[in-house]
Structure formats: C-alpha cells, structure tokens
Amino acid sequence: SQKIEQNSEALNIQEGKTATLTCNYTNYSPAYLQWYRQDPGRGPVFLLLIRENEKEKRKERLKVTFDTTLKQSLFHITASQPADSATYLCALDKGGGSNYKLTFGKGTLLTVNP
Amino acid sequence: DADVTQTPRNRITKTGKRIMLECSQTKGHDRMYWYRQDPGLGLRLIYYSFDVKDINKGEISDGYSVSRQAQAKFSLSLESAIPNQTALYFCATSGGQVSYNEQFFGPGTRLTVL
Numbered sequence: 001s002q003k004i005e006q007n008s009e010a011l012n013i014q015e016g017k018t019a020t021l022t023c024n025y026t027n028y029s030p031a032y033l034q035w036y037r038q039d040p041g042r043g044p045v046f047l048l049l050i051r052e053n054e055k056e057k058r059k060e061r062l063k064v065t066f067d068t069t070l071k072q073s074l075f076h077i078t079a080s081q082p083a084d085s086a087t088y089l090c091a092l093d094k095g096g097g098s099n100y101k102l103t104f105g106k107g108t109l110l111t112v113n114p
Numbered sequence: 115d116a117d118v119t120q121t122p123r124n125r126i127t128k129t130g131k132r133i134m135l136e137c138s139q140t141k142g143h144d145r146m147y148w149y150r151q152d153p154g155l156g157l158r159l160i161y162y163s164f165d166v167k168d169i170n171k172g173e174i175s176d177g178y179s180v181s182r183q184a185q186a187k188f189s190l191s192l193e194s195a196i197p198n199q200t201a202l203y204f205c206a207t208s209g210g211q212v213s214y215n216e217q218f219f220g221p222g223t224r225l226t227v228l
Contacts, residue, residue, distance in 0.1 A: 032215060043118075043204050043219030044157070089157070093215070100145055100164065100208060101172075102217060106156035 002027040006090060006105040014113055019077040021108045023090035026071060028103075030092035033066055033073050038087045038107065047088075048075075080112045117141045118220035120205050126226045133192040135223050137205030144209040146188040147217065148172075148180060150201040157204070163188055195227040 007022040023033070032051045036044035050057045050066040050073065057064050063076040077084050087109045091102040118139045127133055137146065148160040149172075159172030161180040169182055177199060181189045192199055202224050206217040 034216060041202075041222065041224075043206075043222050044217075046216040046218070049216055091217075100215065101147075101159065101162060103159075104149075104157040106154070 002094070002103070004028075004090065004092065004103055004105040006088075006108045008108045009106075010109045010111070012111045012113060013080055015081060017080055019080050019084070019110055019112070021075040021088050021090075021110065023073040023075070023105055024071060025092060028071070028092055028094055030094065033064075033090060033092045034102065035062075035064060035073075035075050036089040036091060036104075038089060040087075044089055044104075077110075080110075082112045082114050085110055085112050118205060118207055118218055120203075120220040120223050122223060123221065124224045126228065127195055128228050129194075129196055131195050131227075133195050133225065135190045135192075135203055135205075135225070137188045137190070137220055139186050139205075139207045139218075139220075141207055141218060142185075142209075143207040143218070144185065145207060146182065147206040147208075148178075148188065148190045149204045149206065150174070150199075151204060151222075152201050160190065160203075192225075192227075195225075197227045200225060200227045 003026045005024045034049045035047045038044040048064045050064045061078045065074045087107040089107045091104045121136045144165050147162045149157045151157050163169045163182045179191045205220040208217045
C-alpha cells in the first residue's frame with residue numbers, strides 16, 4: 001500500500017540549532033514533493049516544492065533534499081527561532097498524470113525552545 | 115482580503131441535519147479541493163475539481179457531495195451529518211501561472227456534529 005511517513009510526531013530543539021524533519025514514502029513515484037507549515041487552527045501554508053530531478057532546494061533558512069532512490073525528503077531549518085514552532089507537513093503527488101492531487105503526511109510538530 | 119475564504123468558520127449542528135460549507139477564491143485558479151483534518155489522521159482529500167465541469171471523488175467522499183458553481187466557488191455538503199464527520203475542513207486551490215502545483219488553503223471550518 002502507499003504510505004507517507006513523517007518520522008517524528010514531535011521534535012523539540014533549542015533556539016539557534018538546525019531542525020531536521022524527515023518524510024519517507026513507499027509505493028509512490030512522485031513528480032515532486034512539497035513542504036507546508038501549519039499553525040494551530042489555521043490552514044497549511046506552502047513553503048517549498050522540489051521536483052524529482054532536483055537534489056536540493058533552498059529558501060532563506062530552509063533547505064529541502066529529495067532522494068528518489070531512498071524515497072525520502074529531508075527538511076532543514078537552520079538557525080531555528082521560537083517563531084518556527086509549528087506543524088510541518090510533507091505532501092506528494094502520485095505521479096503518472098495525477099500531478100495535481102496531493103497526499104499529505106500526518107505532520108511533525110516542531111517546538112523551538114528559547 | 116484573503117484569497118481563499120470559507121464560510122462558516124465554525125458550525126455546530128445535530129445528527130441528521132444537512133450542512134453546506136462554502137469556499138470562494140479570488141486567485142483565478144482552476145483547481146479546487148476539499149480536505150478534512152482529524153487529530154492523528156492528517157489531511158485527507160474529500161473531493162476535488164479541476165474545472166467547473168470536472169468533479170472527482172477523493173479518498174473519503176462517502177457521506178459528502180460537492181458543487182462547483184463557478185470557477186471561484188466550490189461548496190461541500192453533508193446531506194445527513196453524523197458525529198464522525200466532526201472535523202476541521204479546509205478548502206484549497208491551485209493552478210497559478212507562477213507556482214502551478216502549490217496549494218493555497220482557506221482558514222478552515224470547524225464543524226461539530228452532536
């Protein structure tokens with residue numbers, strides 16, 4: 001069966017450290033993978049998209065890697081701040097022409113402690 | 115003004131009642147989606163529409179119906195609400211010229227079925 005797993009339900013780190021979140025998938029061949037941020041009671045907000053032929057993408061303090069052999073994406077937040085505390089969701093398409101329909105992981109709750 | 119709006123934001127209803135949740139967008143996107151979010155289960159796709167004449171079931175469509183009244187409007191109906199439909203419901207859109215595959219979410223509707 002197809003699965004998306006975000007390995008940690010919750011991650012606590014100290015301010016200034018790098019947070020690394022993991023997204024693994026099985027039985028998908030996605031054309032791309034996306035990361036979203038969700039604050040309590042609010043809708044997810046898009047952060048980054050990485051395509052299957054890209055190894056890494058960066059945006060300010062965020063970095064995403066995508067390894068289609070390992071079927072894994074890593075999401076890094078460098079120099080983390082308490083304001084980065086939120087739930088982070090990975091999402092991917094199923095490929096094969098279903099590029100516009102996403103399946104979401106359950107998310108990782110990140111808490112950055114001052 | 116918000117690009118994706120949902121009404122109502124909160125609704126409490128009783129078992130057996132018919133409920134309609136409405137979504138409007140000013141982004142000019144063709145694709146619209148309805149998700150529900152439950153603790154521990156993440157975001158799950160209920161229905162999606164790639165244009166006004168195209169409506170498709172998602173992974174959990176039983177007990178729900180939708181109507182795409184115009185490019186900008188996509189409504190979700192619960193014909194006879196039941197308690198296990200208590201959840202946070204999100205509408206989303208995609209299809210922009212610059213970020214074609216990212217999804218933009220509304221603020222959510224918190225529905226409680228007693």
